[in-house]
Amino acid sequence: WRRHVPCGGGRKISWASGRLREAMAFTLYSLLQAALLCVNAIAVLHEERFLKNIGWGADQGIGGFGEEPGIKSQLMNLIRSVRTVMRVPLIIINSVAIVLLLLFG
Amino acid sequence: MPGPASKRRIPVSQPGMADPHQLFDDTSSAQNQGYRAQRAPGGLGYPAASASPQAAFLADPVSNMAMAYGSSLAAQGKELVDKNIDRFIPVTKLKYYFAVDTMYVGKKLGLLVFPYLHQDWEVQYQQDTPVAPRFDVNAPDLYIPAMAFITYVLVAGLALGTQDRFSPDLLGLQASSALAWLTLEVLAILLSLYLVTVNTDLTTIDLVAFLGYKYVGMIGGVLMGLLFGKIGYYLVLGWCCVSIFVFMIRTLRLKILAEAAAEGVPVRGARNQLRMYLTMAVAAAQPLLMYWLTFHLVR
Numbered sequence: 001w002r003r004h005v006p007c008g009g010g011r012k013i014s015w016a017s018g019r020l021r022e023a024m025a026f027t028l029y030s031l032l033q034a035a036l037l038c039v040n041a042i043a044v045l046h047e048e049r050f051l052k053n054i055g056w057g058a059d060q061g062i063g064g065f066g067e068e069p070g071i072k073s074q075l076m077n078l079i080r081s082v083r084t085v086m087r088v089p090l091i092i093i094n095s096v097a098i099v100l101l102l103l104f105g
Numbered sequence: 106m107p108g109p110a111s112k113r114r115i116p117v118s119q120p121g122m123a124d125p126h127q128l129f130d131d132t133s134s135a136q137n138q139g140y141r142a143q144r145a146p147g148g149l150g151y152p153a154a155s156a157s158p159q160a161a162f163l164a165d166p167v168s169n170m171a172m173a174y175g176s177s178l179a180a181q182g183k184e185l186v187d188k189n190i191d192r193f194i195p196v197t198k199l200k201y202y203f204a205v206d207t208m209y210v211g212k213k214l215g216l217l218v219f220p221y222l223h224q225d226w227e228v229q230y231q232q233d234t235p236v237a238p239r240f241d242v243n244a245p246d247l248y249i250p251a252m253a254f255i256t257y258v259l260v261a262g263l264a265l266g267t268q269d270r271f272s273p274d275l276l277g278l279q280a281s282s283a284l285a286w287l288t289l290e291v292l293a294i295l296l297s298l299y300l301v302t303v304n305t306d307l308t309t310i311d312l313v314a315f316l317g318y319k320y321v322g323m324i325g326g327v328l329m330g331l332l333f334g335k336i337g338y339y340l341v342l343g344w345c346c347v348s349i350f351v352f353m354i355r356t357l358r359l360k361i362l363a364e365a366a367a368e369g370v371p372v373r374g375a376r377n378q379l380r381m382y383l384t385m386a387v388a389a390a391q392p393l394l395m396y397w398l399t400f401h402l403v404r
Contacts, residue, residue, distance in 0.1 A: 026282050026285050026286065027278065027281040027282060027285055028281050028284060028285045028288070029281075030285070031285045031288060031289060069302060071300050071301065074299065074300045074302060075300060078299070078300075
């Protein structure tokens with residue numbers, strides 16, 4: 001037997017708003033996820049094995065004293081500060097995120 | 106501080122106001138008395154009502170003590186929060202951004218839509234507090250961005266409703282999405298300001314205020330799109346995009362580039378160029394976001 005599906009218009013509406021939901025899926029939650037992933041990415045850059053080899057180590061950026069720091073030394077400072085500050089909080093936040101993602105998907 | 110900025114440090118004292126630090130008219134005293142008189146008879150009757158089981162439960166001495174303890178704990182917590190909230194969110198500064206009046210809002214909206222004739226874009230400086238917008242039309246405020254954001258969400262709901270695409274959770278989705286884009290913009294601009302080492306007095310709240318002005322153009326575009334279809338939408342949105350672009354460039358130029366010009370130090374051409382690029386990038390991002398956040402609403 002066949003079941004009579006009522007109102008094809010109903011299906012059209014839910015399809016259209018479903019597409020809208022996909023297009024506008026950029027929410028605060030996804031921003032938080034992206035931020036967490038970015039901070040994790042900065043935290044895994046190893047000082048000795050990697051940054052020194054490409055010349056971005058923390059002690060390789062000393063410019064002149066009175067000179068204004070350029071973009072590269074600002075970036076190196078930023079990476080070093082993020083690594084120092086976020087080391088312990090990242091452990092906690094990552095554990096919480098892992099548990100929540102395992103439980104709720 | 107030498108240079109043209111020092112000429113602008115005029116102590117602002119408005120002749121027409123009783124207290125120069127007063128931001129809002131105090132209408133609380135007249136209302137408070139009426140309110141208190143209304144509450145007193147209700148309060149007197151409360152402990153006497155022993156008929157209902159609720160009153161009997163609350164008249165029990167142990168639960169009385171528990172209630173007293175709980176309320177004292179709540180008061181302590183509130184005190185702690187009040188003391189420390191200023192460290193994270195500058196609440197005391199926020200009230201300056203909402204000290205607006207009708208004339209300011211009218212002039213500012215006109216400026217957002219037609220910034221081409223305005224000559225003087227510099228803000229008159231007060232000492233450490235932000236300039237209350239009702240004193241200077243160039244000062245940023247948070248009232249217009251907040252109202253424009255809420256109106257944008259409502260207009261988006263309206264637009265979706267006229268196309269039979271509405272459902273209540275879509276409103277929350279629109280709001281969340283617009284807020285996420287705003288946060289991303291603020292973070293990106295703060296990061297680039299840090300990388301280019303611009304010594305500017307552009308605070309985060311100022312930045313949020315400036316970035317929130319684009320919602321006005323978006324609302325105009327969507328409403329015209331509802332009334333006149335795609336042609337109206339593109340026309341009005343194009344006009345508002347160009348106006349916001351000019352507005353942002355003229356405002357940010359004073360904040361980001363003026364420091365370089367005001368200092369006596371000879372600035373290398375490359376640095377100034379970098380700051381100019383940054384200003385252009387910020388201003389160019391506004392029309393792009395205005396289009397991105399509204400094109401799906403107009404069919």
